[in-house]
Amino acid sequence: MITFMNNSDSEEEPCNERTSLMSAESPPVPSYQDGLQASEAGEAQAHRKRRAGSGRSPNNIAGGEMSGSGVPVRESALENEEEELTLKYGAKHVIMLFVPVTLCMIVVVATIKSVRFYTEKNGQLIYTPFSEDTPSVGQRLLNSVLNTIIMISVIIVMTVFLVLLYKYRCYKFIHGWLILSSLMLLFLFTYIYLGEVLKTYNVAMDYPTLFLVIWNFGAVGMICIHWKGPLQLQQAYLIMISALMALVFIKYLPEWSAWVILGAISIYDLMAVLCPKGPLRMLVETAQERNEPIFPALIYSSAMMWTVGMAKPDTAARGPSQPTWDAAEDGREHHRSPSHTDSQMSETRSPVPSRPITLEELEEEERGVKLGLGDFIFYSVLVGKAAATASGDWNTTLACFVAILIGLCLTLLLLAVFKKALPALPISITFGLIFYFSTDNLVRPFMDTLASHQLYI
């Protein structure tokens, strides 16, 4: 199976995913990109417009429509060459995405398995008000569905809010929101996490040291994510915060609600990205029109955006998930819920588009792929839940892991074919869910019986 990275139509077709709080500050990145864009403005413009044009119709195959007449021929030639180049590097991009997703999942699974705190039920988010401790199955199901509806509507409201803010150029507000949420994530969650890990391993740490460590961690994180920093460090931080966010979700979402939410999120993702009036799509198109990158901090990017003579940073936006709603957090702060996490929770869904950056063939290849942080979070939630709740333990976890990776491969393949923003969640989550339930119920008894007789298949 080969997956290809495609040039995406718009520069920013964010596949918004619920990402964690971090929203990247646009300024540093746009300045890079703007500079680069200015240098190759003309052709890029035409190309982008063409791409944008093609992006707008849902079933556009790469390079389908030529809206501009100016450079169609050259563009198609370019297109072909770029396509080949893209395809050649397709496998590399897939691996560039595999590695962070794998790392995030490993961190989450390791934490779940070792730290007790994240599997205890200590209350619920205020976004999921209905409890699941009801005696009857029907009631429980009803409650989880209601929880899901509430959660999804919160997400939709937040997404629309963010899109409106973006449309009306309230950049300061958005940035402030994102900074606040990333602050909270970096400091508070890390503090809780570190506290729990230290408790588990019975390591004592005094407050001054703790303060120093967390302060350093948080400060460097803020700088790295919102401003400039070494790429690997930024990637590491993004993975960390995705893992933290996923852990919080795993802890605070009740069982059945979590699964229903995962399913509903994929459907929402699908619709929000592909429907013409979907909020994420509008976000992408708006960003496209303005030639701006979408909040880089909400996106995991696997390569630097700056490259000498970089051509248009095409982005094949991958799956959008729910946008991060730092804004929601702000709203929350007004009514402090008993547990801090509540306020922070669902707020942070950042739209994280993933896009490969493609370069002109003559220039140095520096392709990168971008994936929304929300994608990371939800993949990790799936695998973490599998690790936490499945009685077949590692088999189920492993099965879900492979399923998610294969879903990612397939999505990237589709991306290569369609060359526009695609949701990263649906395929992977569907596979993951199928494999989780089937492995837990079907494969586990089989393997257990085999193992007890020491038979091998």
Next chain:
Amino acid sequence: PAFGLFLFTIARDPLRIIILIAGAFFWLVSLLLSSLIWFIAVKASDPRDERLQKGLLIFGVMFSVLLQEAFRFLYYKLLRKAIEGLVALSEDGCSPISIQQMAYVAGVGFGLMSGAFSMINLLADALGPGTVGIHGDSQLYFLTSAFMTMVLIFLHTFWGILFFHGCEHRRWWEITAVVVMHLTVSGSSFCNPLYVGSLVPSYLLMAAAAAWAYLLSGGSAQNLRRFLLCK
């Protein structure tokens, strides 16, 4: 050792990693289907009848083996198509990865997945406190499981090569040989805990398969000698 194989030969090339994961996925799907069948069979039968359960288990194992081989074949078909796609898209008209490499990687994928599923719960339990074989079972449970898993992983790798080679050159006897070998190895595990009956034949078969695969891949006794003498 299998993990070492992975590190040294596969982790470099991203395309191989994708093929590996896809191979693991195919094995997983075959396992899923076979356990589905077994589950249905068990539910439909009387849970108290020991012999019937054992018979069903044996049936499940055999069926699973057949399904695995069927999925290997499907995977082969998929890889053929993929190679054509790769060739069409590459610059100089030849595929960046040959079918033999794919066969090897696919075999490793299958093997890793099956090994992981066989061993990982065991390993997790092994970390905890306890005594091996306290209820009168063999004390060598962990050791033999480890060896058996390793031999199975290697066997999957070799079978992958043999199988693909057979499909390539349309030699049906090679394919049937692989299937028969797989069935034999699984069948021999029925002799557990009489470990002599299962480990020894498995290792012999593995040596045979290794030699066969090596010859098929173009090796020869001369190459081997040169390699060993580090020329």
